[in-house]
Amino acid sequence: MSETPLTKPEIEFPEGPAPTELQIIDVIEGSGDEAQASSTVDVHYLGVDFESGEEFDSSWGRGESINFPLRSLIQGWQAGIPGMKVGGRRKLIVPPAQAYGPAGMHPLGGKTLIFVIDLLGVS
Known part of the structure; x- marks a missing residue:
């Protein structure tokens, strides 16, 4: 099965x-503009818990991409998205220290998270 950046991963x-x-x-190399640490990114993404495989968040589920200043x-996103090019799909496996910190500080604290991110645009 081949994945394309416009279908839920x-x-x-x-x-x-x-x-x-x-x-x-990198699941799919993009060929568009490159994201910088200072960029605002337009992305579709899916997030799952590494241990359980349970989905905890997805822009696909809301039916629209999201726009965020990377900073x-x-x-894990601040370190893992710069250098990615528009049109690409990247998987990030983010340990707790680069996600939501230790257990108890956030509902996702203490968890290693997997994100699959489609970069739709940068500004």
Whole structure:
């Protein structure tokens, strides 16, 4: 099955222990403008819990992309999106320290998270 950036991604359940470092995997290389650390990004994304595979958030579920200044997002996105090009799809596996911190501080605290992000635009 080939994925395209305009369809909701499927995330395969990972094997082995959760990584302790941010993992950046390009699923589809984009060919458009490149995201910078200072960019505002227009993205479609899907987020799942590494351990359970349970979806906790998805712009696909809301039926519209979202626009964010990159510097206002979790550290894993701030580190994992710059260098990505419009039209691309990237998977980020984000450890708790670069997501929502230790357990108890946030409902997703203490969890390693997987995001699949389609970069639709940068400004």
